[in-house]
Amino acid sequence: MRAWVVRAGENGQREHAALEEGVLLAGWHELGDLTDLTTREDIRAAVAAAYPEEGPYTVGNWTGQLYRFVHEIQPGDFVVLPLKSWRVAVGRIRGGYEHDARATDGPRHIRRVEWLVKDIDRQSIQPDLLDSMGSLLTVFELSRFAAAERIAALAEGKPDPGRPDADEFAASLTEPAKLYEEVRRRTADEPLTLSIRDFLAVWGVQRRYPAAVEQIKNDLDQRGLVTVPPFTEGSIDSKIAVLAGGAEPDASGTSAVTRFADTTAAPHGAVEADGEIETQTVAYRVSNLESANRMPEFVRVGADLKTAMTLMVLRGYSQLPVLDADGRLRGVVSWESIGRAHLADPHASLESAMVRGQEADRSDDLLNWIGTVQQAGFVLVRDRDHKVCGLVTAADLTGQFGTRVRPFVLVEEIEQRLRRVVDRCIPIDRIRAVVPGRRASRVNSAANLTFGAYGHLLKVPENWAALGWAIDQQYFLTALEECRQFRNSLMHFSPDPVTDDQLLPAQGLLELLRSMDPSN
Known part of the structure; x- marks a missing residue:
């Protein structure tokens, strides 16, 4: 039994159809029927043809997600659908991959699902499992901390029992x-x-x-x-x-x-x-990435090249480290190095297909390795005894920094919406009235206000009435203050990512602002 997350689009645009029709809906509408594409390379070729402007990284990333959606997700597996309401739906897969070419909203990639519960409160899910659900991918597996068993408990209406090794x-x-x-x-x-x-x-x-x-x-x-x-x-x-x-x-x-x-x-x-x-x-160390602390799969020196190739195909790897008996790196084999070795000798050995692999120390500054990872696609990680202890890929960097950028984008949209509505509804003299001293004369629009000033501005009954919003003023001001504190915390460096749970107050405020002023 396995558990997966399949999102309903970047902004949840497929959420209603998924819940009403009992299906999972992947994007990638430009792709045709994937039923007869049985290997990753088949899907990769189809993705590259459908999206010719995309680079190798994006094509590879999308290939992995679509391969999971078509082949790895199996009937009986659990699936989680994060909802725009900040609740969670859980279902069980009931069929294989289908392609609906006649749907009214265009071609669709489908997996049928029986929704077991559609309104799980995120507060009932432990932070570690919520964190695992926070990937920016559309299709991914929840594999850590006994996730499948915990999702099964949620599907039965029980609270999340937590990780089995919880302290x-x-x-x-x-x-x-x-x-x-x-x-x-x-x-x-x-x-x-x-x-x-x-x-x-x-x-x-x-x-x-x-x-x-x-x-x-x-x-x-x-x-x-x-x-x-x-x-x-x-x-x-x-x-x-x-x-x-x-x-x-x-x-x-x-x-x-x-x-x-x-x-x-x-x-x-x-x-x-x-x-x-x-x-x-x-500091932002290499060790701050989870993958840097997770031992990668590998082959030993002296193994058959066929063994490495078989493992790479089974796992969908582009490269594989070769370690000695002490766990130290002796080289790396990749599809490129294997191809070059076979050109020289059809009976090439593992050693002849090996190339030098880049190694980062766990305590290294991660920023110093970004260029290497972007160029080579990966870097191995070693511990203080020079033994391999992790592997960082371009996908790890993309997921990590995507998670970090998201809170800033969210807060920026909140500020933009506040500026627009204040400038439109409240005269400049009343805006200046909340700015102390001589600074008031330098205020030409809401753009000159600090984030905290919006709370003082909208406490004034006359200013609040000018917005014409039919919502509770006190709840709004409380949410605004929570967002101010969250924004201030973002300005102080931390090597730890912001979780979805920590984003909830700001996300809720943004959804409210979008509802009250949908034209922005």
């Missing part, structure tokens, strides 16, 4: 003092280990903003605690240990921090010779 104990650490007591209670051989997500929750934060990081650093310093590896590095679900930084050495003459760090990375808050704490900056 219930971590949830009991509701304040720094409890964390401190737990570290004191444990022995050096059994340190407190928890995810960065759970660690941040002790301070009531969800993302590593500079202000939050500084507060946590200060609290750790005051209590003599360190984290290994640094809590400022790695993905939000990476594991860290919390240790007593100043504990006495054991019988071997080494501290718990040194013993633990020997197998991981340098601790956060390492003490220098002058007694000052060496601070760790929050």
Whole structure:
């Protein structure tokens, strides 16, 4: 049993038809019937022909999604449909791929589905599963954290049971003092280990903003605690240990921090010779990408080239790392390198098809590797022992940065709509009245207002009445203030992506503004 997400278009435009007709509807209307296209290469050729202006990356990305939709999704699998109402529908696949060429809205790619529940509140879904649903792809699998079993529970009207490996104990650490007591209670051989997500929750934060990081650093310093590896590095679900930084050495003459760090990375808050704490900056590391912490599939040195080719076809890979017995990179095989090797020798070996692979360290600045990933399509990731521990592809970068751009685009549209309606409905003298001092004379339109000024402006009964909106003023102003706080938080760097759940207040405000002023 597997679980999938199939979106109803970028703006949910196919949502009504999907729910009413009991179908999943993929886009790509320019493509014809895909029934007889049985391989990825068949679909890739069809996509390239239908969209000749698109580059290799986009063609490959679309090919993967369509292959899943046509071949990998099976009858009996669960499917999730995120809705514009910020609720979720869950169904079960009831048939294979179909192509409806006679539909009134044009040709359609269809999978029939029985909708089991159409109004699941996102608040009833745990954050990790919501995060998994946040991909910008149209068709993708939910494969992590026992997703299929949890979707099955939601389909039965039950709450999300959560990931099977969820740390219930971590949830009991509701304040720094409890964390401190737990570290004191444990022995050096059994340190407190928890995810960065759970660690941040002790301070009531969800993302590593500079202000939050500084507060946590200060609290750790005051209590003599360190984290290994640094809590400022790695993905939000990476594991860290919390240790007593100043504990006495054991019988071997080494501290718990040194013993633990020997197998991981340098601790956060390492003490220098002058007694000052060496601070760790929050940077966008390679390790912040989830795929950089997930061991890729590979073949060993000495394997048959046919083995690598078979695995690449089965998994739809464009390349495959070749590792030695110690897990270190010895090269990479790709379809291009295999083709070149076969031109020289039809009986080419794995070694003759290998080419050099680029390796990034987990602690490297991700921005320094973007050009390499764009050019080569991927980069391998190694740990401090130079063993391969992950693989970053162009698709990983696109998904990550697409997720990061989305909140800014959303807030920008909110600001644009506020400017337009204020300029249209409220005279300039009343707009200037909410700007203090001499700055008021420099206000020529709503574009000169700060985001926070809109709340002060629309609190004035006369200004609110001028909008002519038949909605509750207090609820609107509350939503506006929530959006202001969300906007301010975006302006502070964090290596952690904004989740759909965290986007809810701003998304709701934007939908309200679109409804009240649909002409914009």
